[in-house]
Amino acid sequence: MPFSASDKDDIAHIWEKVAGHVDSLGEEAMDRLFKCRPETKTYFSHLNVEHGSADIRSQGSKVLKAIGHASKNLDHLDEALSNLSDLHAHNLRVDPGNFYLLCHNILVVLAIHFPTDFTPHAHAAWDKFLAAITDTLCSKYR
Numbered sequence: 001m002p003f004s005a006s007d008k009d010d011i012a013h014i015w016e017k018v019a020g021h022v023d024s025l026g027e028e029a030m031d032r033l034f035k036c037r038p039e040t041k042t043y044f045s046h047l048n049v050e051h052g053s054a055d056i057r058s059q060g061s062k063v064l065k066a067i068g069h070a071s072k073n074l075d076h077l078d079e080a081l082s083n084l085s086d087l088h089a090h091n092l093r094v095d096p097g098n099f100y101l102l103c104h105n106i107l108v109v110l111a112i113h114f115p116t117d118f119t120p121h122a123h124a125a126w127d128k129f130l131a132a133i134t135d136t137l138c139s140k141y142r
Contacts, residue, residue, distance in 0.1 A: 003074050003128070010125035015071045017114050018064065025109055026060025032105040040098050063102070070133050077136045085140045096138040103130035 003011070018025055034041050034049050034056070047055035066084055073080035088094045107126060111118045118126075 003125075003132075006121070007125040007128060008074055010119075010122040011071050011074065011129050014110060014114060014117060014122055014126060015068060017117060018110070019068060021113075022064040022068065023057055023061045025113065026062070026064040027057040028060070029063070029102065029105045029109045030056045030060040032108060033102050036105065037098075037101050040101060043094055043098070063106075067106070067130075067133065070136075071129070074129070077132055078139070081133065081136045085137050088137055096134075096141055099134040099137055103134055106130060 031051055035051075041049050044055070044059070047053070047059065049056055066081070070077055070080055078085075088099075107123065107130065110126060111123065
């Protein structure tokens with residue numbers, strides 16, 4: 001999925017805002033996922049998924065750091081996310097639908113924390129970006 005120059009600018013601009021807050025924003029996105037869709041907790045049975053736990057903060061931080069890595073590799077997402085795709089498809093066997101659910105919660109968190117910057121165009125670019133990440137992560141499920 002090709003990204004326009006404008007998409008790339010919007011993704012980079014929002015990522016600059018997120019980059020310094022990956023722990024707290026990632027935690028919030030994971031916490032929202034677990035509250036809205038409690039069935040997603042099954043993949044984290046080995047972690048404390050209670051609100052405010054260090055495990056949720058750590059997992060959310062990992063997710064957003066991977067998204068940050070992807071934001072710098074927009075033209076090569078397959079290569080940039082290959083290891084994560086393998087991990088989720090072959091080892092963790094996460095239901096691919098959960099990626100979409102988490103992406104929705106990430107969009108909500110971005111909209112809440114960056115309302116001025118998260119314009120309709122930025123929202124569309126990030127939605128496209130997160131959908132491309134999800135497609136990439138799901139690509140090895142076949």
